[in-house]
Amino acid sequence: EDKVVQSPLSLVVHEGDTVTLNCSYEVTNFRSLLWYKQEKKAPTFLFMLTSSGIEKKSGRLSSILDKKELFSILNITATQTGDSAVYLCAVEAAGGTSYGKLTFGQGTILTVHP
């Protein structure tokens, strides 16, 4: 059974801090790993990673995948109150009926204080 574990489960920081969110996984025949940000409502897509060692970057957010050690990290630099959200990690397996089905972790609740 595919499994995704995120840590920490919650994190409280002050504006300007840098945070690192972790996602480890066990999946048969890995295809991709995705990060989503969930504020009050719908999860919104941040990154998709498929190759080890290639950093994806969008503004203050960046993410990298290590397929050998089976984990990914999401970094947020110079945090702002608007970064407060639940960050979700999900993995997709390849092959047969596994294509397209995502297994999600529990999420990390990030709170950024002014």
Place this chain on the structure above:
Amino acid sequence: NAGVTQTPKFQVLKTGQSMTLQCAQDMNHNSMYWYRQDPGMGLRLIYYSASEGTTDKGEVPNGYNVSRLNKREFSLRLESAAPSQTSVYFCASSRGQGPYHKNIQYFGAGTRLSVL
């Protein structure tokens, strides 16, 4: 540009009542999904539809049925609601499944359901 639209946004049911959650997408996506989200458990897949005319069970299908009405619409039905089905339900869509598609799923705003 609406994306994925879910109705209703909130619903309260009594145990044993039935209801249907509606989902529609306007992105011409082939694949659609229903998830439930409970505290501390992330998103769990209930049912999915890889393409129009097909549906399959996910991780937690018991107590639910689905209908892929057409390419745009995918509904989730609770035939006899139970308190254990109190949750937030999300619909999502993606371009398609299989090795030739990037499976980025786009989510609706969710339906908060309480079963008393």
